[in-house]
Amino acid sequence: MPSEKKTKTAKPIIDDLIIRVCVGTGGLAAGSQEVIDEFAKQLKAHGIKADIVKKCVNKTGCRGFCAKDVLADIILNGKSETYQLLTPDMVGRIVEEHILKGEPVKEWLVGSEYHAFHDKQTKILLKQCGHIDPEDIDAYINIGGYEGAKKALSQKPVEIIEEIKASGLRGRGGAGFPTGLKWDICSKAEGYPKYLICNADEGDPGAFMDRSVIEGNPHSVLEGMIVGGYAIGANFGYVYIRAEYPLAIQRLKIAIADARKKGFLGKNIIKSGFDFDIRIKEGAGAFICGEETALIASIEGKRGMPRAKPPFPAHKGLWGKPTVINNVETLSTLPTIITQGAKWFSSIGTEKSKGTKVFAITGKIKNTGLIEVPMGMSLREIVYDIGGGCERNRALKAVQTGGPSGGCIPASHIDMPVDYESLAGIGSMMGSGGMVVMDDTTCMVDMSKFFLSFTQNESCGKCTPCRIGTKRMLEILTRITEGKGKEGDIDLLVELGTNIKLTSLCGLGMSAPNPVLSTIRFFRDEYEAHIKDGICPAAVCKALRRYTVSVDLCKMCGKCFKACPSGAIAWEKKKPAVIDKEKCIKCGACYEACPFNAIL
């Protein structure tokens, strides 16, 4: 560690001090920069030289447990303690008691759920996220970074392709196409130059694993690109990344510049005679650009519209040349497979789904964050053991995977293994790894309307089934949520959805009806309740809600009274609240505000 040498000039008690503060997007939003500044200020106030402070307060990428941000490790004389939910005003006491006196502030340390969250995981990809400074290439090299690239460049490209094939690695972007096979096709395709594109256009609402990997360990992505580029014979790579990820773009730019300086990118990299360089292309806000051919059109500066396949990009891709497009996670896994071997990698996971998968677990779950588990782990273990169960201990209703292209897994299937085949079997998909947990306060009709309005909005408009079909489906769903549903609407949705899936041009249209079809399959009764009884069982659909206060559950705290924007709630101390139906605008503010679930 670079900090060790310099700290010798400081007071003996802080002979060896490292403070690691998470500065991912989650951490920064929770105020980690303020915490870092406060640490620096406090340490300086205690007579510790500024340059030491600068070196011992490390920024690290996301460690996944975003629910308890700001997280910070204090490593004092080799002993590490982790604090959670830090705010700047807590720093003073930590410096006084922990750093100067060696007594950690016990009540602020992470609890058992932090350990439970991490213990069940198998970290390959996320291993270094949260431990190394993503803006320091030496930190990456010190932990064995770029060894995979060195090893790969000493082999023949065909040997690497065989190794990746043997590892069983499948694309982590959604469809799960075998990576080795994709490379094989492209390496044999005629045409020069060839291109490698890293797809970092993580558009799925509810997924943020690619962002976190780039923010936490950008060099692993670059190293993976070097390996992939060498294997397929490409001398140039693009990273197509969403403009909505400014921090990730910034870290990637730093990483590319540093890698060039160290000779990992550019001409004759690592003195192997192989040239490889990488450029960043910022996306401009179109979900469809995650689709391979649309992504290529976008890099070429055109409207991001997909085209019919074949020819596949491996034969005719960017500028009409053979192109491989790999997802961030796929690329980031490669260096470890090269260094540790295909055998090791394929020993993890199930028969057809090898290795680990990163999931972003969000929604109504206690421990939101980023997790990495072996393929085939049961959904129950993910939701309850790692995720800690639903918020406020409410009942789990379903888990949505695969974003707007996927479907819902009802709570009754909680014991199913999570791998490519099992998810496809239940009408969902792996997708990029977003996992949104829903409890009994989530309305499934509203959810499918949400996803469909997303895909409808993002439909590029090129093919009719997707452009018009999704529009009609959305109209029907809107009608149902407004209490105007008709007899036969459900069957109409199924018929439309099935046809859109069969006739759309690209993956977006082919999967757009999935959320609707899967919720109809498992929650048909909820649709029927909306249409026939005029009730939204989860009390989400505004037009169908009628708010009342349960006199039994009401603790007379007055929170609903304060939350109500229209003055529709009458409340006095020691009296239960009453809602005036005339004045109520059905905004749901009281429902959200009630800590006792007394608003029905």
Add this chain to the structure above:
Amino acid sequence: MTDKKCEQILEKYHKDKGSVISILQDIQESFGYIPEDAVFWFAERLNIPASSFFGAATFYAQFYLKPRGKNIITACCGTACHVKGSAPIINRVREDLKIPHGETTSSDGKFTVESVACVGACSIAPVFIGNKKVFGKMTMEKASEMIKELDKVKGV
């Protein structure tokens, strides 16, 4: 003034293939939106039809053909934010800022409220971005505070 800004952008990209989107991004960065004049300026010099620029500008959500408010509030409409109740908060913000129905900018030009599919910060949902600063775990009260904070910094 316009010419000078455009010259700088042209300098950066004139040799590259497929730079239409990058140029549009830079135009927007410089001007805050995509002025029609700027598009014709580039179309002429690069010998690319203006329709290619307008085609891309209208296709991608990121580009704006009209000037925007002084303060930009971006509401995340991702799944996690939706599940955690972002919709009522967005409505409240729009109401508080008196943004007319079907518009994104308040009539006094002080605020623009937009939505984005997902900012990838689902762990702190619901998320808002106010002038590039991320506000997580939003509630009705925090939204009002955010507006006050933004208004104070940039003012009228």
